[in-house]
Amino acid sequence: MAAKVFESIGKFGLALAVAGGVVNSALYNVDDGHRAVIFDQFRGVQDVVVGEGTHFLIPWVQKPIIFDCCLQPRNVPVITSSKDLQNVNITLWILFQPVASQLPRIYTSIGEDYDERVLPSITTEILKSVVARFDAGELITQRELISRQVSDDLTERAATFGLILDVSLTHLTFGKEFTEAVEAKQVSQQEEERARFVVEKAEQQKKAAIISAEGDSKAAELIANSLAMGGDGLIELWKLKAAEDISYQLSRSGNITYLPVGQSVLLQLPQ
Template sequence: MDKDNVLKMNLRPSEKMTRVLIPIAAVGIILLFLAFNSIVIVQAGTRGIVLQLGAVQPLVLNEGLHFKIPFIQKVIPIDVRVGKAQSDQTAASRDLQIVTTTIAVNFHLVPDEVNKLYQNVGLAYDDRIVAPAIGEAVKAVTAQYTAEELISKRSEVSSKVKETLASKLSTYYMALDEINITEFKFSTEYNNAIEQKQIAEQNALKAKLDLQRIEVESQQTIERAKAEAESLRLQKQEVTQELIDLRRIETQMRAIEKWDGKLPSVTGGVTPFIDANSVK
């Protein structure tokens, strides 16, 4: 017998088992590793972009469990939920006033086309696409309105900015959800001019109201005078000799009711209004 056969015959059973199990365990580990790398889970609110040897594949993975070829394919998750971008944009109005617009934008990536976005733009789409598109849209729309119109026609301005921005984002496989123009800021000189204009308008309105009040009061005075004159005229027409005699008798009757029955102790040249000889 040769030397190798002698060694094999002298091996213990445990050693034989170890020599058999080690290759099996190694194969098992390799298989587990391959299985682990063959499974990919796409989380909620995301999509999976498949790269095969570096090339973007047309298939976009939806949420859930998927299989890929280990070491050949790679899956890159990308968020398709609604995102927010907010910025301050400075532009010139139609009347050449400098306006700083604070705008908040809500948008999301088109889920079925994220592979095209990744291929053409990459993951830095906020800085490369969204921010410049917001600036261009705000500048283009602001130039169509005067500074005063930007405030008085705020909803119309917002609609135009939304329409312009949606068109720009759709080119890069993004969808615009909503925009909110939170503030318009103007230069100090323009703000002072607006304040002076408002003061002038308030003074003019006050003067107008004062004039209207004076006119109303004058008209009321005239109407009262007319009413008094008409009343006097009617009273004059109704005065007759019988009415005069009746008023005199009524006056004397009231005086008699108030008299205490005593004659004045001192009399002047005026005859008392009651004949003393008639009193018994």
């Protein structure tokens, strides 16, 4: 009797374990920021996209494929050539996410590793196309325009694969030969500017000397004319200036305590 009881209990426990396993395999979770696509063994990938939460499926017949739909970062380096055939190293910083409603198509046409398959190829394609329109100098001076053009073209191209992108150009350098040539040209330009400044400075000093000499000559001519015409006013002006200078020097001397009022400080200057 006891054996039959234990046998019944064992069968019941086994049934519970099997039922628990079935129930557990029929449940799956979709975390925050994720979406699920259901693969059915008989009907293939379903068009329905499952949102966040706990859901049921048919055990051993259906399988959930979970996709991360949050923005994810990725650096994509590309080596290409400019319009004047200069090697250009460019790195793009890309934030990407799949369009949730297009996940069934993404899974069937590309796969779960869609970012590895799509982003490097379309990034290389777009960068080569855009950079080839500009020469090396334009790539330096029009970087903002080029970055915007790459972003627009790449965003449009990615949309055909069901992807949303936010693109920025973070790195742009040239080959060693071109970089050295640019540096040499900059040094040459700086030396030319320095030589031009030295020449202009010398010319300005020459002009200043000529103007000063012409002024001295004109002043001597005016003085000579004034003396020839008997102009005593100019002599009196010189005497006053001389007296002012003498008074200033005497006032700074430690041996002079005062200047006599009413006496001439011109020291008998000739009339």
